[in-house]
Amino acid sequence: MSLQRCQAEWEEIDQEYRQLQETHKVYRHKLDELTNLQTLCSNSVSKQRKSLRDLNYNLLRCLKTSDPKESEQIKAIQTQIKEKQHVFFDMEAYLPKKNGLYLNLVLGNVNVTLLSNQAKFAYKDEYEKFKLYMTIILLLGAISSRFILNYRVTDEIFNFLLVWYYCTLTIRESILINNGSRIKGWWVSHHYVSTFLSGVMLTWPDGVVYQMFRNQFLDFSIYQSFVQFLQYYYQSGCLYRLRALGERNQLDLTVEGFQSWMWRGLTFLLPFLFFGHFWQLYNAVSLFELASHKDCKEWQVLMLALTFLVLFLGNFLTTLKVVHQKFQKNKGKLGKKE
Structure with missing residues (x-):
């Protein structure tokens, strides 16, 4: 290659470099503008929320001494206040916010807000794929440990995988909540x-009592992974249809339980879910019995019994509440038609 050609190439690279510098300056300027706008919007939302809270408090006081006409006006204003609260929630999904206690402990005070819809949907889809792949891996792992690899070390690997999976789910769900996903209630807490x-299963040392419960736990894990796979397969299809119709938020997720939006077309999942819930109760009862066994010296047995009982109560009562509310709603609709 001649010197003249090298010189021409250098000049071309140098020109692109200067253009890059100018583009980067514009980018930094726009980034500063964006940061200022974010701060302004966040402060305005906070101010609006406080003003609406104060106004709502004053309206409640006025409602006590108002006549019927004034009561209607007050209720109309209160309805508009609630609508504005929903709008604020959607606004905050695109604004930086302080992390909750859990994210602060895990990640520190790092901004995890994704600014574009494309980034939010991509992260949500990645979350869903992660759940699906890990459910399949855990299903295969439980089957292998139950029927092929009857070793303590493989049990530890399986239990460690469970700990890592649920820890990762809680972190990813917290990030999705920060970005406007309406995951709430027990279906977050149960993770x-x-x-x-x-974690308690991971620390349970091998022994007579452990071996008495081992197969029951692995059988339960196989069934739970199977049901989770079934839920993902049908819920994802149902959510896709509801999002297309505009009836569900774009960041709504598949869950390990039952929610009201699943009623149309997914009620066949209820027997599988209730069976799994009562299996958790059966695990709790079995562990309480094992805790009184003469060879039982491990604290993990009683702790696992209490934890399975909490899982049963949370899952069963939440599912039952959704079913009851839906029946009441349908009953009210039938009453209006009559």
């Missing part, structure tokens, strides 16, 4: 409880 349960 924390499952993390704790898996």
Whole structure:
């Protein structure tokens, strides 16, 4: 290659470098503008929330001494206040916010807000794929430990995988909540409880009592992974249809339980779910009995019994509540038609 050609190539690279510098300056300027706009919007939302809370408090006081006409006006304003609260929630999904206690402990005070819809949906899809792949891996792992690899070390690997899986789920769900996903209630909390349960199983030393419960736990794990796979397969299809119709939020996720939006077309999942819930109760009862066994000296047995009982109560009562509310709602609709 001649010197003249090298010189021409260098000049071309140098020109692209100067253009890059100018583009980067514009980028930094726009980034500063974006940060200022984010701060302004966040402060305005906080101010609006406080003003609406104060106004709602004053309206409640006025409602006590108002006549029927004024009461209607007050209720109309209160309805609009609630609508604005939902709008604020959607606004905050695109604004940086302080992490909750759990994310602060795990990640520190790092901004995890994704600014574009594309980034949010990509992260949600990645979360769903992670759940699906890990469910299949855990199903295969439980089957292998139950029927092929009857070794303590493989049990430890399986239990460690469970701990890591549930820990990762809680972190990813917290990030999704920060980005506007409406995951709430027990279906978030039960992943924390499952993390704790898996951790206790991991620390349970091998012995007579452990071997008495081992196969029952692995059978339960196989069934639970199968049901989770079934739920993912049908819930994802149902959510896709509801999102297309505009009836569900784009960041709604598949869950390990039952929610009201699943009623149309997914009620066949209820027997599988209730059977799994009562299996958790059966595990709790079995462990309480093992805790009184003459060879039982491990604290893990009683702790696991209490944790399985908490899981049963949370899952069963939450599912029952959703079913009851749906029946009441349907009953009310039938009453209006009559």
